[in-house]
Amino acid sequence: MYRVLLASIITFLISSCQGNDDKKFGFTIIENKKIKLDFETNEMASNSQFKNIDGTDYLFRFRDYQSPQNPQQLEVINLTEEKVKKIIDFPMEGANAFNELVNFHVHNFDSIFFHNEAFPLTFYLTDTSKNLKQKWEIEDMEIGAGWSSNASPFLIKDKLYFCSISTQSFYPDDQDFIDYKFLSYFNLNNGKIKEISSIDYPKIFKENFKNGKWYPWSGKPYFHHYNENIFVGFNMSPEISSIRQGKAVITELEVSSKKIAEAVSIDINDFASNQLRLIGSPQLGKMVYDYYRDKLIRLYKHPIEIDENEDRSNFYYRSKFSLLFFKLNGELAAEIELPKNTFNPSIIIPTEKGLLINTDNPFNPKNHEDYLEFAHVAFDNMP
Numbered sequence: 001m002y003r004v005l006l007a008s009i010i011t012f013l014i015s016s017c018q019g020n021d022d023k024k025f026g027f028t029i030i031e032n033k034k035i036k037l038d039f040e041t042n043e044m045a046s047n048s049q050f051k052n053i054d055g056t057d058y059l060f061r062f063r064d065y066q067s068p069q070n071p072q073q074l075e076v077i078n079l080t081e082e083k084v085k086k087i088i089d090f091p092m093e094g095a096n097a098f099n100e101l102v103n104f105h106v107h108n109f110d111s112i113f114f115h116n117e118a119f120p121l122t123f124y125l126t127d128t129s130k131n132l133k134q135k136w137e138i139e140d141m142e143i144g145a146g147w148s149s150n151a152s153p154f155l156i157k158d159k160l161y162f163c164s165i166s167t168q169s170f171y172p173d174d175q176d177f178i179d180y181k182f183l184s185y186f187n188l189n190n191g192k193i194k195e196i197s198s199i200d201y202p203k204i205f206k207e208n209f210k211n212g213k214w215y216p217w218s219g220k221p222y223f224h225h226y227n228e229n230i231f232v233g234f235n236m237s238p239e240i241s242s243i244r245q246g247k248a249v250i251t252e253l254e255v256s257s258k259k260i261a262e263a264v265s266i267d268i269n270d271f272a273s274n275q276l277r278l279i280g281s282p283q284l285g286k287m288v289y290d291y292y293r294d295k296l297i298r299l300y301k302h303p304i305e306i307d308e309n310e311d312r313s314n315f316y317y318r319s320k321f322s323l324l325f326f327k328l329n330g331e332l333a334a335e336i337e338l339p340k341n342t343f344n345p346s347i348i349i350p351t352e353k354g355l356l357i358n359t360d361n362p363f364n365p366k367n368h369e370d371y372l373e374f375a376h377v378a379f380d381n382m383p
Contacts, residue, residue, distance in 0.1 A: 025334050026380040030353060033374040035082050042369055043069050047149040050349045051106050056080045058106075059347070065092060065100045065116075072101050074112075076128065077372070079356075088130055090114070096132045098124055105153040105160065113153060113160055123160065123186055136191050149346075150222040150286060159185040161230070163221065164195065178209050182221055183232060198248035199232050202239040208263035222287045231296060235283040236261055240296070240330070253284075254332040255324070258300055260284065272308075279315050280306045284324075290350040295325040295333055297355075299345050314362040321345055323355075336379065341365075343375070354378040 045061035052058070057079040065071050076086040090098040100116040101124075107113070111133075114124040125134040153162040164184035181195035201209075208214060224231045230243040238253040238260065261281035267273070285299035302320040306312065321343065325334040338345070338357075347358040359366075359373045367373075 023332055023335050025336055027336055027354065027377045028380065029375045030378050031376045032359075033079065033082055033356070033376065034368075035077055035079075035084060035372040037084065037370050037372055041075055041084055041087065041372075043067070045075070047103060047152055048347055049104070049106055049152060050079075050347075053108055057349075058085070059349075060104070060106050062101075062104050064102045072098060074104065079374075086128060088128060090126070090130055096130075098126075098132075103148075103152050103162070105155055107155050113155065115153060115162060136186070138186075138191075138193055140193075148220040148222075151220065152223065154223065154225045156185075156225065156228050156230075158188045160188060161185045161196075161223075161225070163223070164193070178206055183223070183230075196243075198243065199230075199241045202234060202237040204237060204239075204263075205234065213263040213265050222285070224287045224289055226289045226291055229289070231287060231289060233284065233287050233298065235285055236263075236281075238284070238330075240287075244328075251328070251330040253298065253324075253326050253330050255284070255300075257332075258282065258322075258324075259303060275312065276306055276308065279312060280304050286345060286348060288348050288350065290325070290355075292350055292352050293325070294328070296328060297348065297350075298324045298326065299348070300324050317341075317344060317361045318363055323348075334379070336377075347374075351376065 043063065046064040046067060048059060048061045050057070050059055059077040059079050061075040061077065063070055063073045067073075070089070072090040072092055074088045074090065075084060076088070077083070078085045090101060092098065092100075098114060098116075099122060100118045101114045102117045103115055105113045110127045112126050112128070114126065116122050121138040123136045123138070124132065126132055148163055151163040153160055155161075162184060163182055165180050165182045178201060181197060181199065182201075183196040183199045184193055185196065186193055220235075222233045222235070229245075232241045233239070238255045240251045240253060242249045242251065259282040261277075261283055264277070280303060282303040283301050285301055287299075288297045289295075290297050300322040301316070302322065304315075304319045306315060318341065320340050321338045323336040323338065323345070324332060325336070327333050341361055341363040342359060343364075344358045344361045347356075349356040354377045356374050356376050359375050361367065
């Protein structure tokens with residue numbers, strides 16, 4: 001059950017920002033959630049999915065095949081009752097092996113989809129008892145499937161949409177990649193793959209890419225969908241591509257008050273400098289549609305100075321974060337600035353009252369390694 005901490009309700013007042021004062025809002029923590037973990041479940045997950053099934057809220061967390069501990073493990077977490085319901089290990093060997101799984105989608109307990117990144121590209125249909133119900137091997141796929149924790153597959157009717165290009169190391173010497181479509185769907189009825197031609201990279205990406213400039217690691221897209229609406233964005237561009245009511249729409253988000261990193265000429269062999277630039281740069285991150293308030297939320301990571309000699313482990317989470325709430329026409333409606341070293345906004349779940357946000361930030365002194373923790377926040381007079 002939710003535990004309302006009336007004695008420790010904290011209201012964070014948002015500091016003013018020149019030219020944007022009227023869109024800054026505070027928030028109140030109305031309750032906290034703590035899920036007890038054990039040695040099997042306290043490892044970082046590769047990706048996660050929130051799903052309401054039969055009136056109960058669940059969080060599914062998955063570790064891909066390359067995870068150093070508990071690879072190909074899916075956790076079923078009951079958020080309503082605040083407990084781990086089930087842990088499922090999908091075998092990597094044997095007659096019913098699941099080969100090199102990287103991403104997943106839960107439709108319900110009886111229909112869970114996975115895909116790999118190996119050749120041939122393979123889709124699996126299973127359930128919480130890990131019965132292999134169906135397996136599709138796609139041998140005519142030119143590139144395969146990409147892996148991204150922010151571009152998980154999703155199901156709309158009989159079409160399983162997925163990231164159809166490997167986008168983890170996009171650099172200017174990979175000229176061919178910019179011409180491929182990165183959103184495709186797998187038709188469950190006929191087993192065919194089709195690229196979505198109306199969804200493309202932002203124009204500024206293509207222009208810079210052709211001129212030998214790029215944003216380190218910025219090739220990975222962010223997917224989000226609600227019902228039959230699809231939203232796609234990138235971390236270094238305010239441009240959002242979407243499909244709404246069957247029509248393709250390109251929207252420029254109003255981010256004039258925020259810096260976003262500019263494209264640069266990079267040395268593709270200088271991994272350390274590129275990593276430093278990426279971690280320190282201001283950028284747009286996770287994207288979530290808040291259907292309770294009809295707003296598109298984008299996480300904004302503020303710039304941060306990093307000394308070259310500093311340990312960069314988890315340094316991303318030392319940045320300051322803001323949540324930017326946009327109307328669907330791109331207008332900035334509100335900004336919520338989160339206190340530093342408090343939240344891990346990799347999991348953001350809209351609720352009728354506000355947002356459920358993960359607080360497992362490695363720099364949060366209140367962190368408990370044996371718990372998965374969330375703060376349920378309500379907004380102060382958000383329009």
